[in-house]
Amino acid sequence: MGDTELSYFLPSRQSGVNDMYLHLGFRAPERLVQRSRVRIVWAILRLRHPLMGAKVEMNNHDDVRFVYEAPFSADDSLVDADANLEYTSETKDELIDRYLNGGRTLSNDRLSYLIVSQPAHDTLPTPPRTPSPSRDAYQQNFELTVVNPDERQLELLICAMHFLGDGMALHQFANDFFGLLGSGQSDAELQEVLEREWEQRWNSDNHGLAERGILPPCLEDRFPSTAKRSTHLRDAAAEVDFQLAQASLVGGQTFPRRKDPMRHTVVPTISFPEARTKAMLKKCKERGVSISAALFAVCNLAWARVGGGRAELPAMMYSALNMRPYLxxxxxxxxxxxxxxxxxxxxxxxxxxxxxxxGDEKTFWHRARQAKLQSARAAKSKLVVSRARRMARERGERARVWAKEDDEKEKGTWVLPSPPPSASPDASSAPSIKNILPRRDPVPSSALIGLSLLGNLDGIYAHRSFPDIKLHTLTTGSRQRQGAILLFGYTFQRRLWVSLGYDQNGFADGIIEKLWTAIEGCVEEFLG
Incomplete structure (x- = not known):
């Protein structure tokens, strides 16, 4: 594993922190969702993406690797797929709650898992619970839909370790899954596809091909090589840029927290009808921002209205940057x-x-434009790759230190480290980059909240390629650590969705509920 993968793997070992899930509610004819058909599709995709069927072997904190055992035959791959497939009758909320708050579904021997559920009351999807003017329209939207009696209402939960991939991989996989499941091919034809996939990869004539690399390389190895162009000056410049960028991170806003031994994650969700979503997107476009930039401003003003934190300290929010375009x-x-x-x-x-x-209205759109500017500056920086390399290294080193400490505490061998010795004034060692940068007074650098902004997911899901399957609901997230909070925003089926995943036991009473109410209010007020 590379540093980025390790930074997700090591914290996940005890309770599954960051284990991802993608829920999709859909309607489909019963013939398309029989276990015999689903497991063939699941087996095909596990052959195409062997990391999903791999295992993790940890030798020490610096040596963690994926191990993949090739299936002996197409039938063997079917057995493996079936062992990692579950059918149940739980509702959407029950599925997600079990995954987030129950015992861990995944393990080092099971890096991915698929759950298909047909609730007993399978006529209509369950609308989100939190009351909202937009939610009434959301519910009515489905109540007006005539349900084909030959169709079944189902819930799909795709489960995968975060160190296997990111949101883009998860959604592309879901699209491919429904593309095969809802194709015009019969079960027998899909079985033939499975056999061809196995033959291409594992027929004895192809063993030499397989030795050239089965599992994908880690992120750090995928970045363009700088070995031929690397110089001490270039490396020093990149390091100075990284340290200056880190020093500029100022955030003095945090939620009041409390310690509770039991974590309980909830995910309140709102969804807006197609016509209203279209009007929101148009309003954002007229003001020169995306819906993602607007959601930064929504969180910013919502927190300011809740009245938390000192007004003179800024609020810092973090988000993920898709690095695939830079590889x-x-x-x-x-x-x-x-x-x-x-x-x-x-x-x-x-x-x-x-x-x-x-000045609420003017302030809101100004801050949305500032969020857009800061996001673009991060994505378009000429040093985005070098920053990502150094951040990955820092996160990996930090994860190793914490993992070693956790393991020693579990064994009862941990000893509080002694403080590092202060450097003598006449030290002859070469100064580090950090020491030659301009000295600055320490400033708070805490992040208030994380935002996962997935954009327009209808650009990923080719709904027309599976016409007999009608996707209608999408919820995503991951198992969280204690006191975690993350806001999701995306458009799906031409509707805007906003959800907030947080540890209900990790914050002072009522503070996140007030924030969520303020977020809804800001969306209603500024986006319309």
Whole structure:
């Protein structure tokens, strides 16, 4: 594993922190969702993306690797797929709650899992619970839909470790899954596809091909090589840029927290009808921002209205940066060119934590434009790759230190480390980059909240390629650590969705509920 993968793997070992899920509610004819058909599709995709069927072997904190055991035959791959497939009758809320708050579904021997559920009351999807003017329209939208009696209402939960991939991989996989499931091919024809896929990869004539690389390389190895162009000056410049960028991160806003031994994650969700979503997107476009930039401003003003934190300290919010556009072209053979790998970086948006008197509307759109500017600056920086390399290294080192400490505490061998010795004034060692940068007074650098902004998911889901399957609901997230909070925003089926995943036991009573009410209010007020 590379540093980015390790930074997700090591914290996940005890309770599954960051284990991802993608829920999709859909209607489909019963013939398309029989277990016999679903497991063939699941087996095909696990062959195409072997990381999903791999296991993790940890030798020490620096040596963690994926191990993949090739299936002996197409039938063997079916057995493996069936062992990682579950059918149940739980509702959407029950499925998600079990995954987030129950015992861990995944493990080092099970990196991905698929759950298909047909609730007993399968006529209509359950609308989100939190009351809202927009939610009434959302519910009515489905109540007006005539349900074909031959169709079944089902819930799909795709489960995968975060160190396997990111949101882009998860959604592309879901699209491919429904593309095969809802294709015009019969079960027998899909079985033939499975056999061809196995033959291409594991027929004895192709063993030499397989030795050239089955599992995708880590993110750090996918970046364009700088070995031929690297110089001490270039490396020093990149390091100075990284340290200056880190020093500029100022955030003095945090939620009041409380310690509770039991974590309980909830995910309140709102969805807006198609016509209203279209009007929101048009309003954002007229003001020169995306809906993603607007959601940064929504969180900013919502927190300011809740009244938390000192007004003179800014609010910092973090988000993930899709690193796939910056990667070198893969050299793997076409049959091993999988999109299941982790390729994310990170960036921050910093906005003031006050609301000028009488200037809410103007302030909102100004801050949305500032969020857009800061996001674009992070994505378009000429040093985005070098920053991602150094951030990955820092996160990996930090994860190793914490993992070692956790393991020693579990064994009862941990000893509080002694403070590092202060350097003598006449030290002859060469100064580090950090020591030669301008000295600055320490400033708070805490992030208030994370935002996962997935954009327009209808650009990924080719709904027309599976006409007999009608997707209508999408919820995504991950198992969280204690006191975690993350807001999701995306458009799906031409509707805007906003959800807030947070640990209900990790914050002072009522504070996140007030924030969520303020977020809804800001969306209603500014986006319309």
């Amino acid at each position: 070198a072209k893969a050299e793997a053979d076409a049959i091993w060119d999988s999109y299941w790998f982790l390729a994310i970086g990170y960036f921050n948006v910093i906005l003031p934590n006050f609301v000028p008197a009488g």
